[in-house]
Amino acid sequence: MSRPPHRDQPPGRAPRRPSPRLFARGSFPEASRVAEVLRAETTGGLLLLGGTLAALVWANSPWSGAYDALRDLTVGPAALHLHLSLGSWAADGLLAIFFFVAGLEVKREFVAGDLRDPRRAALPVVAAAGGMAVPALVFVLVNLGEAGDLAGWAVPTATDIAFAVAVLAVISTHLPAGLRTFLLTLAVVDDLFAITIIAIFYTDHLRLGWLLLALVPIGLFGVLVQRRVRSGWVLLPLALAAWALVHASGVHATVAGVLLAFTVPVRRRDGADGRGLAEHLEHLVRPLSAGLAVPIFAFFAAGVTIGGLTGLADALRDPVALGVVTGLLVGKTVGIAGSTWLLARFTRADLDDELSWLDVLGLAILGGIGFTVSLLIGELAFGPGSSRAEHVKVGVLVGSVLAAALASVLLRARNRVYWRLCELEERDEDADGVPDVYQEGGGGREGPSAA
Template identity: 75%
Template structure:
């Protein structure tokens, strides 16, 4: 009786010692060695991405409602009441260590609520690169390259429009951010069926984009730095890290440490949302044992994502988007400002060129190619969708020019107009491909054997 010999994978030691059949001795076509861009990935990852985007879709709808209410209110006869609500100061003015938290509601939304948003973004990014499909460097290269290109080109476009004014150049980072909640809400409204690979790319691109944006905020929009407070912030941050690494989930221990970290970072001069990212990175992703249930990062995501998408971001949008444009003439005057023009061009043109151009260069200079079912039109449509910048763009505008200044009002007009134009152009491109997307989604959902795993994932795994 002959024993079966496992020949191993091509190029393995066992496979190299065995004679090669004549039919396999011809050169392997180069395309078989190429990594596929926008591949659908694994089924667990696709399922998780779908759950995340459902939550973000709800948050995006609420975000648009909040922004619309703010715009209508700020341009109504009751505009002064909106400004009064936004500028209402809440919080103690005197605390130990010289701390103070007497902040306006608008500042609480920008510094406090957005820290929750960035905490979730930190959790998501760490989970993607530690336990998700992006732990494979080849799959991680695409969203990282696209995010870098999608930030660099819009910044250059803004600088080109505002090169004549050094003061206006402070807003160079405004058109660099992508708002994932707004983007997926647009997808829901236009009822397009993006395949899994494109949805995963869009979500990961936006998350990496957010991390880069918070890095820009920390390094370029910190006017004064109090090192003593920053050093003190390391104490509760370290204690929080030790507890979560030991898988402690007690909110009465973790929340006070997280809040103290936020307060001390806020007082240090670094934007307080940085604390959210640092706390998110501290949370472990991998389960301690296979039977332990969801990892701590996954648990915190389930707890805090609804709070972030359903409350924190919409409330921030409500307080940040309310700009009094003064009728059609005031609106047109704002759009004539090079700041607003630079933002619109950066979001619409810069994002499309930066994201699609980076993707093309990655395919051109590496052994990578588009997935067989997709074309470059899909990349352009997704790049246009990446031009929807709202939450972080408005935040950077306030940091660059000061909340309530004429420049900040023009920033809001530019962000809103640029995001709407980008959304409309993306709608035209993506809706034109919706028949293809619907077919791909039907293939991805087909489960003929009824085992709960779509057949296409089983074929690729087999």
């Protein structure tokens, strides 16, 4: 017996499926977790801004020599090839903590987060890919001449989530859940792509023996965490051994942080809902990463002597610096917004209610804030202390500040809409702990989503 046609459809036609929604709210547990993560990143971002400003002021003061001496002070055991400057310890050592947290976040998102649904993963993955490919292309186009240098093509490809959310905090803009989730997951996927680029394209001399040897402590670490061992006195020595061996192999040592993170199980052993080991470790290590590791790296990496407006203008005449600025400001905007528009065009997805393409443009420009990983790639591409590495710093700072300023204007213009949406998301008329907007029939949209 055939079914009658859908009441809203002409006879003989199947019912239309609801259009997928871009930047939908997602689940309440995921929205709550994202809000908690972004609160931690906001604090870390403000500390990052403080470290950056302190470095810039000191490096451009009459005591700039003391800053250089501190950054270049070498410590560590020479016998283990770890007699490194403090700047190198910050870049190679402290940022490994940052990438460990990023690795945990990546794995958790794709195993247990909303991104385990391919439809929801599509938007941040496509946007991150576009937001890395287009800035790299822009940098290459600017540096095609004899005066250019293509080695820094990857510098403008990274988005700094801590810096971005710190800007949102400063301008008092409260993004609704869908946009917050998109921003965080975009940065997570961006970090994954960035560490892949560092491992593949910025490894000059690979010592395969040391790299194979590094698999031993990484494997032991993985076996222990799979057995849900949480003892720091057991795990930390293995992590340090893995980091030292990866460093000796010629691969950038931050890769060790990601490899270790990928071994950590996300789900609980008993299969019940609740915090797994990955989320437990992330909760423990994220404050160390956001509150200490990244700000200290920024302090040692951002201290460039600008030399006033004349020095700034001279640095920006370098195609490398100009490529970084245009890559962050133009490339990121076109890449993120353009790839999002193409996804909507070819999947016939609609923006979520009360959002507009102006919101997408504002987030795309905000994605042009590239700092931590951009500075790291600049040093890997041109060498610490080189003139072009210094010009990269200028380009990253100028591009990030311009992106922050333009994004602030656009997002502040929509702030009244954001506050209304956030109040709706936080309202719980049933007092059951879950806002009605996240529940079926409570005003939220369940069903297909591309965000």
